Amino acid sequence: MLNALQVFTTVVVGVMVGVEFSVAFVINRILDALPGDSGQLGRAHGGRMLGAVMPVWYISSLVLVAVWAIAGWGDQGAGLVVTAGALLIVSVLMSVLLLVPINNRSKTWTPENRPADWKQQGDRWDRYHYVRVAVIIGAFALLVAALV
Structure with a gap:
């Protein structure tokens, strides 16, 4: 059962x-790279769509890792799983504190109502997202290492 988990x-x-x-x-x-306002509209749509799905995915991933850590406590690789869980906690905190506030604003923007600094806010979101991606890649790598 633990192997399946x-x-x-x-x-x-x-x-x-x-x-x-x-x-x-x-x-x-x-x-x-899309012309005109298409890119901004696409990002707003993506923010709405993924903004609804990703919180559940992040929390579910964290819960699964916690269950694995508890069920496999004392097994070889348990420290890797706990560290992966810590990285996922960092990713959730980054999301809530840094990315979600920008996403909540940008998902409502249209060419008619977006603020003057909309591109700078989007660039800031991208930079935070790159760091978050690196963090979750680290968590994933640790989980894979714990399997072998």
């Missing part, structure tokens, strides 16, 4: 990492 948790976190990596290095670059 370990694999399931690693897959859930890995897919989350893939989505966030794709947002950072693929989707946002595509949106930024």
